[in-house]
Structures are given as C-alpha cells and as structure tokens.
Amino acid sequence: MARRQDVTRALAEWVVDSKFDDIPDNVRAQGVRSFVNWLGCAVGGASHETADRAIEGVAPFSGSQKVTVVGRAERLDALHAALLNGITSHVLDYDDTHLKTIIHPAGPVASAALTVAELKGLSGRDVLHALLLGIEVECRIGNSVYPDHYDRGWHITGTTGVFGAAAAVGKLLGLDAQRMTWALSLAATQSSNLREMFGTMTKSFHPGRAAQNGATAAFLAQAGFDSAEAGIEGRRGFAHVLSTKQDYGEILDTLGTEWEAGLNSYKPFACGIVIHPAIDGCIQLHKEHAIPAAEVESIELKAHPFVLELTGKTDPKTGLESKFSIFHATACALERGDGSPTAFTDEAATNPVLVDLRRRVKVETSPSVREDEVTITVRTKDGRTIEKYIEHAIGSLHRPLSNADLDRKFLHQSALVIGEAQSAELLDMAWKVEDFRHAADIAKASVPARQKAEAV
Amino acid sequence: MARRQDVTRALAEWVVDSKFDDIPDNVRAQGVRSFVNWLGCAVGGASHETADRAIEGVAPFSGSQKVTVVGRAERLDALHAALLNGITSHVLDYDDTHLKTIIHPAGPVASAALTVAELKGLSGRDVLHALLLGIEVECRIGNSVYPDHYDRGWHITGTTGVFGAAAAVGKLLGLDAQRMTWALSLAATQSSNLREMFGTMTKSFHPGRAAQNGATAAFLAQAGFDSAEAGIEGRRGFAHVLSTKQDYGEILDTLGTEWEAGLNSYKPFACGIVIHPAIDGCIQLHKEHAIPAAEVESIELKAHPFVLELTGKTDPKTGLESKFSIFHATACALERGDGSPTAFTDEAATNPVLVDLRRRVKVETSPSVREDEVTITVRTKDGRTIEKYIEHAIGSLHRPLSNADLDRKFLHQSALVIGEAQSAELLDMAWKVEDFRHAADIAKASVPARQKAEAV
Missing domain, CATH: 1.10.4100.10 (2-methylcitrate dehydratase PrpD)
Structure with missing residues (x-):
C-alpha cells in the first residue's frame, strides 16, 4: 500500500x-x-x-x-x-x-x-x-x-x-x-x-x-x-x-x-434539484386545491439560499433555461401538477399563462432552511391563504424513490422516445444487468426499433 | 459593437x-x-x-x-x-x-x-x-x-x-x-x-x-x-x-x-524558458574556457525565483524531466556547450559525468534578478573563479532570434527526423506559407519521405 x-x-x-x-x-x-x-x-x-x-x-x-x-x-x-x-x-x-x-x-x-x-x-x-x-x-x-x-x-x-x-x-x-x-x-x-x-x-x-x-x-x-x-x-x-x-x-x-x-x-423531477421541494409541494397543492392561475395573488416560498443562487432565472426563454427557474417550476407545478420532462419544454417555458403566473412567485431564502425543505404560501385574490410545508422533498435520502418509482420514471420518459413496449423490455434488461454476458445487448436494445433497420 | x-x-x-x-x-x-x-x-x-x-x-x-x-x-x-x-x-x-x-x-x-x-x-x-x-x-x-x-x-x-x-x-x-x-x-x-x-x-x-x-x-x-x-x-x-x-x-x-x-x-534552447539565461551563459563559458567537469568545484547561479519554482528538479531520470532541472541544464551547457534537444535526452539525463556535475550546481534566487538575467560563478578545484553575467538571455525580446537563427533551429531539429534535404525544402515552403493555395501541401511535405510510401 x-x-x-x-x-x-x-x-x-x-x-x-x-x-x-x-x-x-x-x-x-x-x-x-x-x-x-x-x-x-x-x-x-x-x-x-x-x-x-x-x-x-x-x-x-x-x-x-x-x-x-x-x-x-x-x-x-x-x-x-x-x-x-x-x-x-x-x-x-x-x-x-x-x-x-x-x-x-x-x-x-x-x-x-x-x-x-x-x-x-x-x-x-x-x-x-x-x-x-x-x-x-x-x-x-x-x-x-x-x-x-x-x-x-x-x-x-x-x-x-x-x-x-x-x-x-x-x-x-x-x-x-x-x-x-x-x-x-x-x-x-x-x-x-x-x-x-x-x-x-x-x-x-x-x-x-x-x-x-x-x-x-x-x-x-x-x-x-x-x-x-x-x-x-x-x-x-x-x-x-x-x-x-x-x-x-x-x-x-x-x-x-x-x-x-x-x-x-x-430525481423525481426534471430540473435542478434545489427546486424539488417547491415542485413537490406545489404538485400536492395542485392535487388538493386545484387553484386556477387566474385566482392566484401570489406564491411565496421560504427556501434554502441555493434556490436563488442556482435557479434564479426570472425569465427563461427555452426549456433548458426553465430548468434553472424556480419561478417557472413553481408556477408549472401549481398549474399543471407537472415536474416531469414535459414541464420543461420550450412550449412550457413560453406559455402565456405560466409566464404570467411565474411573475407572482416570490422567493425568500434563509440559511436556516435545509436544502430539501420548503414552506409554500399561496394567497388567492379572494383572500384565502393556503400553506404547504415540505420537510423532506420526495427523492431525498429521507424519501427515496422506490424501485417501482424508478420503473414509472423510466417508462414515462423512455416511452416518449422508443415507445412503451420497447421501453418495458429495456427496463427489464436494465434490472438484470448483472446477468448479461455482453453488456452491448442492453445498449443495442435501446436503439429505436423503427430506426434500427435504417441505421448504418 | x-x-x-x-x-x-x-x-x-x-x-x-x-x-x-x-x-x-x-x-x-x-x-x-x-x-x-x-x-x-x-x-x-x-x-x-x-x-x-x-x-x-x-x-x-x-x-x-x-x-x-x-x-x-x-x-x-x-x-x-x-x-x-x-x-x-x-x-x-x-x-x-x-x-x-x-x-x-x-x-x-x-x-x-x-x-x-x-x-x-x-x-x-x-x-x-x-x-x-x-x-x-x-x-x-x-x-x-x-x-x-x-x-x-x-x-x-x-x-x-x-x-x-x-x-x-x-x-x-x-x-x-x-x-x-x-x-x-x-x-x-x-x-x-x-x-x-x-x-x-x-x-x-x-x-x-x-x-x-x-x-x-x-x-x-x-x-x-x-x-x-x-x-x-x-x-x-x-x-x-x-x-x-x-x-x-x-x-x-x-x-x-x-x-x-x-x-x-x-526558444533557442529546448527546455523551460526560465533556464535560458543560465544555458546561454554556460555555453559561452564552455566556448571561452572549456573547463573539464572534473576540475569544477562549484557552479553558483544568482537567478529569478521562477528558476527554482519551475525547474527545481534535482535528480531528473528522463529527458523530459531534465527539461525542468536547472541543475542538469547548467551542467550540460557547461560541459557540452549544448542546450538543443540533444541536451535533454534520456542519455544526457542519466550520463554519470553530468549527474555528478549537476550536484555541484548551487542556485540562489532573488526577486531583484529579472527573468532573463543571471549571474554565473564557476569555481575550480585549483582555486580559480570565473564569472559570467547575462543581462538578457538570447531569445528574449532584447536579443531575439533572427530569421537566420530560426532557419538554423528549424534545420537542426527537423533534419534529425526527416533528413536535411527534405527539411530545407519544407523550411522554404514554411516561409512562403502565404503563397499556398492549399495549406495542406505544406503539411504533406513534412511527412518523412521514406515512410510516405508506406502510409495508408
């Protein structure tokens, strides 16, 4: 040694x-x-x-x-x-x-x-x-x-x-x-x-x-x-x-x-991890209260300082930029209940309803808030106040994704590229990676079937 | 703008x-x-x-x-x-x-x-x-x-x-x-x-x-x-x-x-530039005094601090390492009058005479010495003291290599790889780079003629 x-x-x-x-x-x-x-x-x-x-x-x-x-x-x-x-x-x-x-x-x-x-x-x-x-x-x-x-x-x-x-x-x-x-x-x-x-x-x-x-x-x-x-x-x-x-x-x-x-x-959500507590909370608010964007007066977050340091883009123009906007992610999660790849497309980043709603997102940061923690306060135009506290965001070590969660995540994103049937087969192979004499078989099974025949 | x-x-x-x-x-x-x-x-x-x-x-x-x-x-x-x-x-x-x-x-x-x-x-x-x-x-x-x-x-x-x-x-x-x-x-x-x-x-x-x-x-x-x-x-x-x-x-x-x-x-010499004043001076001493290594008691340098910071290797084992040894370069220049690529081969780095001589090189650094300046004091075993002061090393902006110097440098190193005749032809093309409709012609002229026929 x-x-x-x-x-x-x-x-x-x-x-x-x-x-x-x-x-x-x-x-x-x-x-x-x-x-x-x-x-x-x-x-x-x-x-x-x-x-x-x-x-x-x-x-x-x-x-x-x-x-x-x-x-x-x-x-x-x-x-x-x-x-x-x-x-x-x-x-x-x-x-x-x-x-x-x-x-x-x-x-x-x-x-x-x-x-x-x-x-x-x-x-x-x-x-x-x-x-x-x-x-x-x-x-x-x-x-x-x-x-x-x-x-x-x-x-x-x-x-x-x-x-x-x-x-x-x-x-x-x-x-x-x-x-x-x-x-x-x-x-x-x-x-x-x-x-x-x-x-x-x-x-x-x-x-x-x-x-x-x-x-x-x-x-x-x-x-x-x-x-x-x-x-x-x-x-x-x-x-x-x-x-x-x-x-x-x-x-x-x-x-x-x-x-x-x-x-x-x-990651349960397709963006910078420091935003995940806010998305987690807003998706829950979406499910529980379904407040239309037009009725929202403000969305206030109390979050870790990294949130603004890393994801402080106020006016993202593209899907890639929107992944670094706590304002976009919060608005999209509250309005659509979505934090998956479809929440961070060019369409979503420039959608007028979301653009308008994200301007009403206010972020206060404090070092006393942990990275996987957030407090969300939604105020409505008719005077209601709804609060959501996330102690540990989903996907954190306290609330890890289960293997079944990983399956759902895999299939959801993979199906958009290679279809459901091929995705299911590929997922099964991935879990059995240790059994493959040739790892190349797994890689090859990921090639879109429709295009495989055309490939050089 | x-x-x-x-x-x-x-x-x-x-x-x-x-x-x-x-x-x-x-x-x-x-x-x-x-x-x-x-x-x-x-x-x-x-x-x-x-x-x-x-x-x-x-x-x-x-x-x-x-x-x-x-x-x-x-x-x-x-x-x-x-x-x-x-x-x-x-x-x-x-x-x-x-x-x-x-x-x-x-x-x-x-x-x-x-x-x-x-x-x-x-x-x-x-x-x-x-x-x-x-x-x-x-x-x-x-x-x-x-x-x-x-x-x-x-x-x-x-x-x-x-x-x-x-x-x-x-x-x-x-x-x-x-x-x-x-x-x-x-x-x-x-x-x-x-x-x-x-x-x-x-x-x-x-x-x-x-x-x-x-x-x-x-x-x-x-x-x-x-x-x-x-x-x-x-x-x-x-x-x-x-x-x-x-x-x-x-x-x-x-x-x-x-x-x-x-x-x-x-560069007039094939090594870290901070050593160049010492090599310049030692080559002059070699020409002027030709002191055999066995008669050298010590070689003392007064140089810029970069010399030890960058080229302080005391015991280089390879040609590449020897380029970062003020001790080797000084000894080789004094003994052989050489600072070209042949001074920094594996052979030179491990040559017993040079290894022995480089142990007698002593370096004192001072921020008051400029980077292209050095004072060299050689003491012989029979009690002589020979001093050489280099105000600006050859190759520095005060003493730039002429086009003729560049020719000599080019031909010397290139001839070792592609021979003298091909080197002379290539050198001529290089000076005329502006005239070439296809720059590729110059690149192709650098391929060793003997091997060109064998190349894929």
Missing part, C-alpha cells in the same frame, strides 16, 4: 485491486438502481435537440469501430458515443444526485463504461463493477473539495466525473496500478467545466465530455502515455488548484467499507 | 469581422515567424516516444476523413491530428514563448488550424490569418488573468490555448458572431491543465488537447450547439473561476491596433 499521503496512487491501487465479489449485495443493488435510472435518462434525453446538434458537430470525426449511442440510431466510436450518452443522460436534468456534493454521478461513468464494454465485448457485471468504482472515485474526490470547489463556480459533475470515467474505463481495460495512476492524473489535468453554462446545451456537454475525456485518459495510460504521480494531491494538482479545501481523508478513509453509491438519489 | 462589458461577445465579433488585408505587414511577418518556428518544432518532436504513445492510444478512435500529422506517416482525423501536432510541437519544450504570460502561443492554434485547413481545402493565407487571430485571443485572455492564474498552478498554455484554437478554427469555418461566442464559451468550459504534469508526457498533451478541444468547440458551435453568452467574464465563467485577477481591458483595449504576435519569442 502506498504511503497515506500518496492519494492518487492509493486510490489507483484500490481500484485495480477491487474484486466484484467483495462488494456487498446492498451496494451492488444500489449500483443497479443507478444503472437503471441512468439508462432511462439516456434514452429519455436521446431525442433532444441537444443530441442532434452534438452528433452533427462530432460525427464527421467518428472512428470506424462504431458502438451504440443509447436511444439513437446513429453509431459512433466508443469515445464519441460516451460523449453522447453523457449528454443525453443529463440534458433533461432528470438524472441522479449525490446529495453531499450535488454531483450527478452515473452520467460520466456509465456513459463511458457501457460504450467501452461494447467495444471490448465485456459483461454486464464488468459494467456494474466499473460503475460502482467510478462513482466511488468521483464522489470521494468530490467530498474532498466540496463545498469550496463548487462555490467557486465549478460544475462538479464534470470536474470529478472525469476521474470516475477514467477509473471505470481503466478497470475495464485491466490497467495496472502505475497506468491507473497515470489515468487519474490525465483525468486531473482535464478537470474542467463551469457553472456559467447552466441553462444552455453546454451544461449536458459536461458529463458527456467527462465520460469521453476520462475514457481517453485510460486509453492513453494503457498505451504507456505517462503522467504525474500525484495529479490529485500534488502541489500543482487538482485539489490545490481547483479548491481551497483539500480533505484527503474523504478520499481514502473507509475505502471499500463505506460506499458512496448508497448515498446516490434519483 | 457589444457593450464594453460583454467581453466574450466583443472578442467574438472582432474575430468574425477581421480581414486579413487589414493586418499590418510587420504583424503578418511575425505570424510567419511563429508559423515557421512552430512547424520546425512539430517536425522536430514528431519522432519522440510521446507521439508514439499518443498515437497508439487514440488512433483506434480516429475518424475516416484523415489528414496529415506533421512529421509522421500516420494520418488521423482533423481533431486527433490537431492533438498530435500540439503534442509534437511542444514535447521538446523548444517552441515559442509570449514572455508576458509564459504562454507558448503557436502550438494550440497552428496545430488545429493546419489540420482544419487541410480538411476543408483552405489556403496558407487562411491559416496565417487564423493563427494571428488565435494567438491574439489566447494571449489577451492570458494577459487578463496573468500572473494570478499561472501562480495558482494552471498551465496557461493549455488554459488559454483552447480559446485560441476555438477562435482560429471558428474563423476558418466562417462562424457568425453568435456561433463564435458559443465557440469561445465552449472553450471556456474546457479550459484546464495543471502544472503538476511538468516533466511528464502529459505536459505536451496540454497544447495538443487545447488544439483538439478548441477545434471541437468550433465544430459544435457551427452545428448550432449553444453555450453561454459570457463564458469568459460571467460570474461563473473562466476569469472568475480560474483566476483572482480579471482585467478585461487587457482583452479589449487596442484590439486590432496592437498585436500580441509581435511579442512572441522563439
């Missing part, structure tokens, strides 16, 4: 030495949930214009050993397919959240692991193992620098996801400890992505590029392309340059005995 | 509106010098093991529309060829330096511009125009955040080079102002690269990846993949997240009237 302070090397050795059979059943089960949720999101986002634009931009550069892009007819080389999978799994902002760090963990890791598994003919167990290790690496590195790193303006899903993808692909390639160390340092030197991009197509580019860059790091390291020994903890390495906080105990303590995958949560 | 504070937009508009004929002759001449120097370095580094390893890692993912990799027989898609050109042009640490920021400007920009020009059938003038604009963008962005950004640990060639490559390729693709703005923001969100990697293959990965990522940004923007409006100056954009200093006047003032290309310098 490396010396305690050799963080990059120690983490690399742990990944290299990990055996799938040593991972506890409950951790594996969490990994399967992450995989199922990721696959549903990647299919659900696959028909988004963002994916069309990305494919138009990069397909001319795709290599000839092509693999599946989840939910699409086009086939790309494994690195570009990883980019696309990462984009589609995140574009609806409907994926998963490691609540300690606001990392969306599966996207950068699974997006690369599945394409490399297809390229190399590897199994569903291999993918699940790589996914669990990648999530562990990215979330622990996130823990070591959060919150300073995030507060500075980094989109932590991209900055840490590249490590997760490197570890996952490195494991699939069977790198030794030296090469895995190089892969992690090659990931460190590619760690980037800015929160300024929120509300544009470039936000979902982040987990996609993290997947692609992390995989590239692993392939380069495999070829003997060398790198630093201490890309994470070195004086000019990731943690010192991209953060004012460096807590390496968060990376190395309890490694292999406590698993971050168990702390992953799955 | 955009409002003064819209930095990204204003810079994008300037690039889009620029006309080649409006650029002063002396600026164009500097651009040609940068191009010649870059091409010589890319050929000179093309046979380095770093390039072999990179090609082995990424070639399986190369697309089918292949273009030339400078100095190599293999052909890759334009994005991967840009990566390789960036690697080879920097791997010997022999390229160019924008002394205000320590950016090596041509690598990220020319490496992408030439491959995209070949892909699109563009001219030498197009490449030269794109190169000048790219250098301008990257160096001005560098000026806006230097030195804070560099001091923090960022390898500024990579962090700013990605903007330069995006601007250059965006210009070659004829992007409009909106798409150029997106391209610059897509560059901003990919801005990365850590100084921790110095001394490994990953250092030269930085300008390569900046070239590749900047080009990708431009191709995505061309396809309508949207991004932030203010990737540079936004609250969560490049300048605020990656620097504590933001001086946007450095970006927008005198744009189009003063050119950073005029401030580019060309």
Whole structure:
C-alpha cells in the first residue's frame, strides 16, 4: 500500500485491486438502481435537440469501430458515443444526485463504461463493477473539495466525473496500478467545466465530455502515455488548484467499507434539484386545491439560499433555461401538477399563462432552511391563504424513490422516445444487468426499433 | 459593437469581422515567424516516444476523413491530428514563448488550424490569418488573468490555448458572431491543465488537447450547439473561476491596433524558458574556457525565483524531466556547450559525468534578478573563479532570434527526423506559407519521405 499521503496512487491501487465479489449485495443493488435510472435518462434525453446538434458537430470525426449511442440510431466510436450518452443522460436534468456534493454521478461513468464494454465485448457485471468504482472515485474526490470547489463556480459533475470515467474505463481495460495512476492524473489535468453554462446545451456537454475525456485518459495510460504521480494531491494538482479545501481523508478513509453509491438519489423531477421541494409541494397543492392561475395573488416560498443562487432565472426563454427557474417550476407545478420532462419544454417555458403566473412567485431564502425543505404560501385574490410545508422533498435520502418509482420514471420518459413496449423490455434488461454476458445487448436494445433497420 | 462589458461577445465579433488585408505587414511577418518556428518544432518532436504513445492510444478512435500529422506517416482525423501536432510541437519544450504570460502561443492554434485547413481545402493565407487571430485571443485572455492564474498552478498554455484554437478554427469555418461566442464559451468550459504534469508526457498533451478541444468547440458551435453568452467574464465563467485577477481591458483595449504576435519569442534552447539565461551563459563559458567537469568545484547561479519554482528538479531520470532541472541544464551547457534537444535526452539525463556535475550546481534566487538575467560563478578545484553575467538571455525580446537563427533551429531539429534535404525544402515552403493555395501541401511535405510510401 502506498504511503497515506500518496492519494492518487492509493486510490489507483484500490481500484485495480477491487474484486466484484467483495462488494456487498446492498451496494451492488444500489449500483443497479443507478444503472437503471441512468439508462432511462439516456434514452429519455436521446431525442433532444441537444443530441442532434452534438452528433452533427462530432460525427464527421467518428472512428470506424462504431458502438451504440443509447436511444439513437446513429453509431459512433466508443469515445464519441460516451460523449453522447453523457449528454443525453443529463440534458433533461432528470438524472441522479449525490446529495453531499450535488454531483450527478452515473452520467460520466456509465456513459463511458457501457460504450467501452461494447467495444471490448465485456459483461454486464464488468459494467456494474466499473460503475460502482467510478462513482466511488468521483464522489470521494468530490467530498474532498466540496463545498469550496463548487462555490467557486465549478460544475462538479464534470470536474470529478472525469476521474470516475477514467477509473471505470481503466478497470475495464485491466490497467495496472502505475497506468491507473497515470489515468487519474490525465483525468486531473482535464478537470474542467463551469457553472456559467447552466441553462444552455453546454451544461449536458459536461458529463458527456467527462465520460469521453476520462475514457481517453485510460486509453492513453494503457498505451504507456505517462503522467504525474500525484495529479490529485500534488502541489500543482487538482485539489490545490481547483479548491481551497483539500480533505484527503474523504478520499481514502473507509475505502471499500463505506460506499458512496448508497448515498446516490434519483430525481423525481426534471430540473435542478434545489427546486424539488417547491415542485413537490406545489404538485400536492395542485392535487388538493386545484387553484386556477387566474385566482392566484401570489406564491411565496421560504427556501434554502441555493434556490436563488442556482435557479434564479426570472425569465427563461427555452426549456433548458426553465430548468434553472424556480419561478417557472413553481408556477408549472401549481398549474399543471407537472415536474416531469414535459414541464420543461420550450412550449412550457413560453406559455402565456405560466409566464404570467411565474411573475407572482416570490422567493425568500434563509440559511436556516435545509436544502430539501420548503414552506409554500399561496394567497388567492379572494383572500384565502393556503400553506404547504415540505420537510423532506420526495427523492431525498429521507424519501427515496422506490424501485417501482424508478420503473414509472423510466417508462414515462423512455416511452416518449422508443415507445412503451420497447421501453418495458429495456427496463427489464436494465434490472438484470448483472446477468448479461455482453453488456452491448442492453445498449443495442435501446436503439429505436423503427430506426434500427435504417441505421448504418 | 457589444457593450464594453460583454467581453466574450466583443472578442467574438472582432474575430468574425477581421480581414486579413487589414493586418499590418510587420504583424503578418511575425505570424510567419511563429508559423515557421512552430512547424520546425512539430517536425522536430514528431519522432519522440510521446507521439508514439499518443498515437497508439487514440488512433483506434480516429475518424475516416484523415489528414496529415506533421512529421509522421500516420494520418488521423482533423481533431486527433490537431492533438498530435500540439503534442509534437511542444514535447521538446523548444517552441515559442509570449514572455508576458509564459504562454507558448503557436502550438494550440497552428496545430488545429493546419489540420482544419487541410480538411476543408483552405489556403496558407487562411491559416496565417487564423493563427494571428488565435494567438491574439489566447494571449489577451492570458494577459487578463496573468500572473494570478499561472501562480495558482494552471498551465496557461493549455488554459488559454483552447480559446485560441476555438477562435482560429471558428474563423476558418466562417462562424457568425453568435456561433463564435458559443465557440469561445465552449472553450471556456474546457479550459484546464495543471502544472503538476511538468516533466511528464502529459505536459505536451496540454497544447495538443487545447488544439483538439478548441477545434471541437468550433465544430459544435457551427452545428448550432449553444453555450453561454459570457463564458469568459460571467460570474461563473473562466476569469472568475480560474483566476483572482480579471482585467478585461487587457482583452479589449487596442484590439486590432496592437498585436500580441509581435511579442512572441522563439526558444533557442529546448527546455523551460526560465533556464535560458543560465544555458546561454554556460555555453559561452564552455566556448571561452572549456573547463573539464572534473576540475569544477562549484557552479553558483544568482537567478529569478521562477528558476527554482519551475525547474527545481534535482535528480531528473528522463529527458523530459531534465527539461525542468536547472541543475542538469547548467551542467550540460557547461560541459557540452549544448542546450538543443540533444541536451535533454534520456542519455544526457542519466550520463554519470553530468549527474555528478549537476550536484555541484548551487542556485540562489532573488526577486531583484529579472527573468532573463543571471549571474554565473564557476569555481575550480585549483582555486580559480570565473564569472559570467547575462543581462538578457538570447531569445528574449532584447536579443531575439533572427530569421537566420530560426532557419538554423528549424534545420537542426527537423533534419534529425526527416533528413536535411527534405527539411530545407519544407523550411522554404514554411516561409512562403502565404503563397499556398492549399495549406495542406505544406503539411504533406513534412511527412518523412521514406515512410510516405508506406502510409495508408
């Protein structure tokens, strides 16, 4: 074992030495949930214009050993397919959240692991193992620098996801400890992505590029392309340059005995997670009171400061922008009872009734309110006051989505892209990921059946 | 024109509106010098093991529309060829330096511009125009955040080079102002690269990846993949997240009237520029006194603090590491009179005479010594003391390399890879870059003649 302070090397050795059979059943089960949720999101986002634009931009550069892009007819080389999978799994902002760090963990890791598994003919167990290790690496590195790193303006899903993808692909390639160390340092030197991009197509580019860059790091390291020994903890390495906080105990303590995958949560609503308490409450108000928009005098929220920091857009013009508007999300949830992808389309963002209603949303923030908590007060024009208190939003660790909830979420978004029957079949395969000798079979089953025949 | 504070937009508009004929002759001449120097370095580094390893890692993912990799027989898609050109042009640490920021400007920009020009059938003038604009963008962005950004640990060639490559390729693709703005923001969100990697293959990965990522940004923007409006100056954009200093006047003032290309310098020695004064002085001492290593008691340097900060490796094991060792470089220059690529090979780094001599090098640093200044005191075992004072190192703006010096530098390193005759022909073409209807002709002339017949 490396010396305690050799963080990059120690983490690399742990990944290299990990055996799938040593991972506890409950951790594996969490990994399967992450995989199922990721696959549903990647299919659900696959028909988004963002994916069309990305494919138009990069397909001319795709290599000839092509693999599946989840939910699409086009086939790309494994690195570009990883980019696309990462984009589609995140574009609806409907994926998963490691609540300690606001990392969306599966996207950068699974997006690369599945394409490399297809390229190399590897199994569903291999993918699940790589996914669990990648999530562990990215979330622990996130823990070591959060919150300073995030507060500075980094989109932590991209900055840490590249490590997760490197570890996952490195494991699939069977790198030794030296090469895995190089892969992690090659990931460190590619760690980037800015929160300024929120509300544009470039936000979902982040987990996609993290997947692609992390995989590239692993392939380069495999070829003997060398790198630093201490890309994470070195004086000019990731943690010192991209953060004012460096807590390496968060990376190395309890490694292999406590698993971050168990702390992953799955979004019930297709937008920034800090809005979820408000949507949860407004959907309940919609069901219980069905107050027409015209009768609403005001909607007042008392929420955590992150709500305005991250989702304070007052006048979103597009579906992607509306995911970062507490005003839109609140109005749409109260008026339509909807927080799913259909609540964040260009139509919804520009709907006159919703645009008018969102102007009546007032947000007061306080650090004394927890992130998964909100108080909503609706005042009607005829003088009524209706209050709703959400202690823990649905989807939080206190109220996690059940496997049946994940099924419903998967089928609802996937059906819009590949139809109900194919979605049901794909969902069944996703839960059984461990049984597949060729993980590629799952990826291939996500291709829209109508388009499959036409595909190259 | 955009409002003064819209930095990204204003810079994008300037690039889009620029006309080649409006650029002063002396600026164009500097651009040609940068191009010649870059091409010589890319050929000179093309046979380095770093390039072999990179090609082995990424070639399986190369697309089918292949273009030339400078100095190599293999052909890759334009994005991967840009990566390789960036690697080879920097791997010997022999390229160019924008002394205000320590950016090596041509690598990220020319490496992408030439491959995209070949892909699109563009001219030498197009490449030269794109190169000048790219250098301008990257160096001005560098000026806006230097030195804070560099001091923090960022390898500024990579962090700013990605903007330069995006601007250059965006210009070659004829992007409009909106798409150029997106391209610059897509560059901003990919801005990365850590100084921790110095001394490994990953250092030269930085300008390569900046070239590749900047080009990708431009191709995505061309396809309508949207991004932030203010990737540079936004609250969560490049300048605020990656620097504590933001001086946007450095970006927008005198744009189009003063050119950073005029401030580019060309390395006379194949290593970190802060060592150059010491090498310059020691080569002079070698010529003047020829003191055998065995007779040297000590070599004392009085130098700028960057010398130990950046090149303080006391016991380099490889050629790449030795480029960051003031101790090795000083010993080699005194003993062999050499600061060229042959001074920084694995052989030189482990040569017993040099290893022994470098232990007798003592470095005292002081902020009162300028970066291009050094005082060298050699004490011999028989009691002599020989002093050499270098006021401005050769290659600095006070003592720039002449065109004849650039010729010699080009031919010396290029001949080692493609032979003297082909090097002379290529050098002639490089000086005439403006005359080429197809810039690809220059790239193709760099392929080793012996291997060209074997190439796919």
